[in-house]
Amino acid sequence: MPTSFATPEDAEKAFYDLLAQSDADKLMLAWSDEDEVLCVHPTGVRLTGLLPIRESWRSIFDNARIRIDADLIAHWQSGAMAIHHLTEVLYVGDDPNPHGPLHVTHLYTRNADGWRLTARHASAADDSHQAMVDSAARTLH
Amino acid sequence: MPTSFATPEDAEKAFYDLLAQSDADKLMLAWSDEDEVLCVHPTGVRLTGLLPIRESWRSIFDNARIRIDADLIAHWQSGAMAIHHLTEVLYVGDDPNPHGPLHVTHLYTRNADGWRLTARHASAADDSHQAMVDSAARTLH
Numbered sequence: 367m368p369t370s371f372a373t374p375e376d377a378e379k380a381f382y383d384l385l386a387q388s389d390a391d392k393l394m395l396a397w398s399d400e401d402e403v404l405c406v407h408p409t410g411v412r413l414t415g416l417l418p419i420r421e422s423w424r425s426i427f428d429n430a431r432i433r434i435d436a437d438l439i440a441h442w443q444s445g446a447m448a449i450h451h452l453t454e455v456l457y458v459g460d461d462p463n464p465h466g467p468l469h470v471t472h473l474y475t476r477n478a479d480g481w482r483l484t485a486r487h488a489s490a491a492d493d494s495h496q497a498m499v500d501s502a503a504r505t506l507h
Numbered sequence: 508m509p510t511s512f513a514t515p516e517d518a519e520k521a522f523y524d525l526l527a528q529s530d531a532d533k534l535m536l537a538w539s540d541e542d543e544v545l546c547v548h549p550t551g552v553r554l555t556g557l558l559p560i561r562e563s564w565r566s567i568f569d570n571a572r573i574r575i576d577a578d579l580i581a582h583w584q585s586g587a588m589a590i591h592h593l594t595e596v597l598y599v600g601d602d603p604n605p606h607g608p609l610h611v612t613h614l615y616t617r618n619a620d621g622w623r624l625t626a627r628h629a630s631a632a633d634d635s636h637q638a639m640v641d642s643a644a645r646t647l648h
Contacts, residue, residue: 412610
């Protein structure tokens, strides 16, 4: 696993690959150690700073292994910043049923070491409501 | 109210000022009409495109007037993009009690017309848990 990422996509792939290893120290290799960092978990807990973020992932991994399937919904890039907005589905421990989905906004920043994750905002998606909105949109058009 | 904003901060102030007017058409003056736009409401509903976003705000305003007090927690800027992460407290209708708080990530982009809001991701904060994390952090340091 390289610790220098040439593109935001490389940093994102590393984040998900490292997350599947359930090792909080390794996971932090995908995060920026130069910029202010921030993480909002789907529980509504917000953490700032590498140490609190690492400890929050450590306590998540203490409870269960997690694997995430992510779909890119929209992305924007300019200068040394990239934003990816994704839908995540989680697989927890040995449970074959998907959990979530989550709406996720990732901010990547580029520094001398390449691209790293700088902010992650994850929150629960309302599936039923979304389906209703999609259905209404189809009816209107 | 100008419809061209010289800074991300100007666009953000316009968003909150326009929101307090409960007019979905006016609110959209703060949003980019050039870039892909996205809005995640704290209900977990995600909308993409100016028309669905406008209609979602219209149905919110049909239910109640809203005023938002926002605190900037972190911000990043590079090239033609700026990210603001905020805590929002909502005042709904005539209820003097604050609602929320919400964790909010705003993406602003700059084009020929100046800065506009391009993506908003809002989700409920877990106050009790956050207080516990803050308390634990104080105990550790």
